[in-house]
Amino acid sequence: MITRRDFMKLAGGGFASVAALGGYAFAVEPLARLSIVRYRLTPPGWTPGLKLRLVALADLHACEPWMSAERIVSICKRANSLGGDITVLLGDYASSMNFVTRYVHSSEWSRALSTLSAPLGVHAVMGNHDWWEDRTAQMNGGGETFAHRALAGVGIEVHSNRAVRLEKDGFGFWLAGLEDQLALRPGKIWSRRRMTGLDDLDGTLAQVSDDAPVILLAHEPDIFPRVPSRVSLTLSGHTHGGQVRFAGLSPVVPSRFGDRYAYGHIIEEDCHLIVSGGLGCSVAPIRFGVPPEIVVVDLG
Structure with missing residues (x-):
């Protein structure tokens, strides 16, 4: 007893x-903590001889004390040291947390991100919080957010439903970036189902004019079931890996598919998706089982 x-x-x-x-x-x-998470794959249809290293950063959610400009600079320097041919930013630079001592202005976090460098450039897409935190963009129902302007102002190429052709060692490939899938909120009534996306997958892929492989940047992974096999790899963030993860599962994931696309390398019908666990925090400054990470992908 x-x-x-x-x-x-x-x-x-x-x-x-x-x-x-x-x-x-x-x-x-x-x-x-800061983890370097590596993936190596050769997707179907990948050009023989094309070896490409991507370095991906997602979901910074710049704010103090959790993600200061100084910490962003430190993360960028670490990313630069990883030998990437191209660096991609997967959205959500702005923070919407209440548990902060100071919000980091877009002029500060963009200047910190300008530390990034790669031979084939630094390329970015927007995330939902970049749209939600811009009241003018919400009222206009589109256009550019302060995040678009901040990144462009420091020389980072922003892709809003746009594909560009790049080359490595004489081999071509396409980098396509979607605008956000949850960009516009329905006034005061919060409902994910009532969000209006500004993404145009078909229009973006229509810009691809040859048989070179395509890498797609899409902040939310929920687009993945619609992505055709023509796309070699889709890179996403948004979920933070659930932000809290036990035994490979997360109790809460901001996706209509639940844990299906929460984190990691997912293969469905020969299509490849990699979802980054991201770097910052959303809603609450808590992470457990999903430390902040930089993603490195070796293709070919």
Whole structure:
């Protein structure tokens, strides 16, 4: 029979464990860790002889103390050291958290991102928070957000339903970027189903004019079931890997597909998707089991 003293010891130990886990999820994993997650693949139809390294950063959510301009510069320097041929930014530069000491202005986080460099350039798409935090863009129902202008202002190429042809060692490939799928919010009534996307997958892929492989940048991975096999690889962020992840599963994922596209390398019908766990936090400054990460993809 358990005694009162034994019960208090168990209760105290349990409380201490919960407090320790909470402290780790709040103060250690979001702030002090940075993982380099690597993938190597040769998708169907990939050009023989074309070897390409992509470095991908997603979901910065710039704010203090969690993602200061100084920390962004440090992350960018680490990304530059990874030997990428091309660097891609997968959206959500702006923060919408309430648990912040200061919001980092777009002029600051864009200047920090200008630290990035790669032989084939730095290329970006927008995320939902970049749209949601811009009231003027919401009222206009489109156009450019402050994030579009901030990135373009520091020389980072922004893709809004646009495909460009690039070359590496004489081999061509296409980089296509979609505008955000949840860009416009329906007034005061929040409902993911009522969001209006500004993405145009068919129009973007129609710009591809030869047989070279296509890499698609799409902030939300929910577009993936519509992506044709013509696309060699889709790169997404948005989910943060669920931000809290146990035994490979996340209890809450901001996707209509639940955990299906929450994180990692997904293959469906010979189509490849890689979802980054991202770098920052959304809603609450907590990460557990999904440390901030830079993604490196070696193709070919």
